[in-house]
Amino acid sequence: MLAQATEDSPWTSIGVDALNSTYAQGVAYEAALQGMVLLKNNGALPLADEGLKLAVVGPMGDDSTGLKSDYEGAQDDNTDTIFAALQRANKGTTTFNLDGDQAVGAVKAADAVVLAIGLTKKQEHEGMDRKDTLLPADQKSLASAVFAAAGSKPVIVILCNGGAVSIDELVEPSHAIVEAFNPAQQGPKALAALLFGHENRWGKLPITIYDKDYASKQKIQDMEYDTPPGRSYRYYTGKPLFEFGAGLSLTNFSHTCTCSATNEVKCSCDLFNTGTRAGDEVIMVFDKLSDGVRAAVGKRHPVPIKRLVDFERVSLAAGASKTVEFFFSAENLAITTADGTKKLYSGVHELSFSRGNGADSTVPVTV
Numbered sequence: 001m002l003a004q005a006t007e008d009s010p011w012t013s014i015g016v017d018a019l020n021s022t023y024a025q026g027v028a029y030e031a032a033l034q035g036m037v038l039l040k041n042n043g044a045l046p047l048a049d050e051g052l053k054l055a056v057v058g059p060m061g062d063d064s065t066g067l068k069s070d071y072e073g074a075q076d077d078n079t080d081t082i083f084a085a086l087q088r089a090n091k092g093t094t095t096f097n098l099d100g101d102q103a104v105g106a107v108k109a110a111d112a113v114v115l116a117i118g119l120t121k122k123q124e125h126e127g128m129d130r131k132d133t134l135l136p137a138d139q140k141s142l143a144s145a146v147f148a149a150a151g152s153k154p155v156i157v158i159l160c161n162g163g164a165v166s167i168d169e170l171v172e173p174s175h176a177i178v179e180a181f182n183p184a185q186q187g188p189k190a191l192a193a194l195l196f197g198h199e200n201r202w203g204k205l206p207i208t209i210y211d212k213d214y215a216s217k218q219k220i221q222d223m224e225y226d227t228p229p230g231r232s233y234r235y236y237t238g239k240p241l242f243e244f245g246a247g248l249s250l251t252n253f254s255h256t257c258t259c260s261a262t263n264e265v266k267c268s269c270d271l272f273n274t275g276t277r278a279g280d281e282v283i284m285v286f287d288k289l290s291d292g293v294r295a296a297v298g299k300r301h302p303v304p305i306k307r308l309v310d311f312e313r314v315s316l317a318a319g320a321s322k323t324v325e326f327f328f329s330a331e332n333l334a335i336t337t338a339d340g341t342k343k344l345y346s347g348v349h350e351l352s353f354s355r356g357n358g359a360d361s362t363v364p365v366t367v
Contacts, residue, residue, distance in 0.1 A: 025186060032190035033201040034280070034313070037179040038248040044154035044175035046197025046250055047112060049089060055096040055110035056083045057103035057146055058117045059139065060160040066120035067160055069182045082116050082158065085188035089196050103142065107149040114195070115146050115174075118160035132215035133166040140169065147173045156195065166212040166241060179205060179242075197250055200279035204247035204311075204356045208233050208240050226302040234304035245284050245308070247356040251275030251318065255283060257353045261365040265333070267326040269353060273316035281355055285310040285326055287333050290348035290364070297345060301338040306352060309333065330367040 038045070047054070060066050064079035083097040096106040107113050117139045124130045135143075147155060147170075154175040159165055162182050171177070180191055193199040208231075217229050217238075230236040233244030252275035259267040269283055286306040289297070297303050310326050333349050334342040346367055354360040 028184060029186040029190055032183045032187045033194065033199055034203045035181060036183065036187075036191060036194060036202060037205045037246070038176070038194075038202045038250075039179055039205070039242050039246060040171070040174060040177040041248055041250075042154075042175045044112070044156055045195060047090075047156075047195050049196045049198075050091050052090055053094050053096075053109065053111040054086060054090050054114065055098070055103075055106040055112070056086055056114045056116065057096075057098055057106060058115045058142065058158075059120075060116035060118050060158065061114070062097050063120070066118065067180075067183055067185075067187050069162060069184070079185045080188040082114070082160075082188045082191060085192040086114060086195070089192040089198075104145055104149045107146055107153070110153065112153060113146060113150050113155045114158060115143060115155055116158040116160065117143065118158075118180075119162060119165065124163060129221065130163065131220060132212075133164050133210055133220070134212055134215075135165055135167060143170055158191070164207050164209045166210060166214065168212045168241060171241060179209075197277070200250045200277055201315075202247055202249055202280065204245050204282050204284065205242055206244070208236055208244045209242040210236070211238070211241055214238075234307060235302065237305075245286075245354055245356045247282070249275075249279045249281060251277040251279040253279075253281045253316075253355060254359070255353060255355065255361065257351075257361055257363055259351055259363045259365050261330060261367050263330060265326070265328050265330060265351075265365060265367070267351065267353075267363070269324045269326070270321060271314055271316065271324055272321040273318055276318050278315070278317045280313055280315050282311055282313045283324055284308060284354045284356070286352040286354060288350040288352055288362070289335075289345065290350055293345045293347040293349065296347065301336070303335065307335070309351075333367055 062081050062083045064081050067079055087095040098106040156176040157170055157174045159179045218227055225231045225235045229238045251273055254274050255269050255271045257267055257269040287309050288306045289303060294303055309332050310328055312324050314322055314324055331344055334344040337343050348364050348366050350362050350364050352360050352362045
């Protein structure tokens with residue numbers, strides 16, 4: 001969700017004319033900041049922005065067309081590249097950009113590595129669907145060579161893609177993983193600001209990233225959500241590589257929540273920035289039906305494992321806190337029945353409050 005422009009927004013003074021290109025660039029930059037997801041960080045981020053010898057390798061590092069949506073129409077290619085944006089942000093030192101066999105040499109000469117990989121219209125586009133969620137074979141080979149050459153040096157994996165990509169073999173050896181999706185024209189600038197810690201506005205994963213064997217269990221083209229092992233966070237019963245809503249920050253947060261319910265559900269969450277850096281956090285509210293309600297539904301229709309019912313993004317300075325309130329009708333806890341209508345099953349609903357890092361809290365409410 002995009003935050004609205006406020007007096008504190010860095011681009012408020014640009015203006016509000018949606019047709020103004022400067023304003024549009026500001027919105028695009030804000031969307032890119034909030035849309036990228038930090039999936040892993042073992043201390044590699046933020047990067048030091050001075051004196052760092054940085055290698056940018058991989059096919060997406062110096063390719064601007066692959067940063068755009070599959071539905072992007074023909075236009076002048078004025079999009080920046082990830083390499084160019086990182087080179088500008090990496091002050092007073094060297095940034096390498098090489099692909100293929102030469103990438104290994106660049107990795108060996110660098111202090112840290114950004115491995116930019118993903119999908120372009122060569123792999124999928126309107127009228128051409130993928131049959132699996134795998135990386136192209138040549139990119140898997142390149143990644144293996146990069147990790148081998150890097151040794152103990154930090155390797156930050158950047159994923160640029162329109163659809164989910166299974167990176168099973170890359171999760172463990174990587175020091176950080178960023179899902180950048182198709183970040184468009186302002187994406188490289190936003191990515192550089194996030195990687196170097198000039199911004200801390202990360203988002204949460206809006207998809208489920210399955211393991212590499214998923215397509216052998218269920219055809220990608222099968223749109224039945226509850227066909228075993230299921231599809232999406234609502235019905236998938238397996239263990240995903242990264243689950244819907246996952247996402248980290250460069251600072252630390254904590255939260256506590258309480259709820260009450262009559263005709264309206266009212267929840268209050270105290271969110272604390274317990275770290276040393278300002279940043280955004282997103283609190284998500286999921287509805288999980290209790291065992292009693294599930295028993296009442298029986299086999300009349302599928303019941304989701306959980307369902308997102310609300311969320312809120314909050315910006316907090318280091319050491320600051322804020323109370324976030326959620327108000328919604330009990331009807332928002334209704335689920336879809338066999339004939340497509342919605343029904344509210346009365347009983348205990350378990351509201352799960354998540355920040356996407358595994359530190360969830362659950363509050364039962366009776367409706």
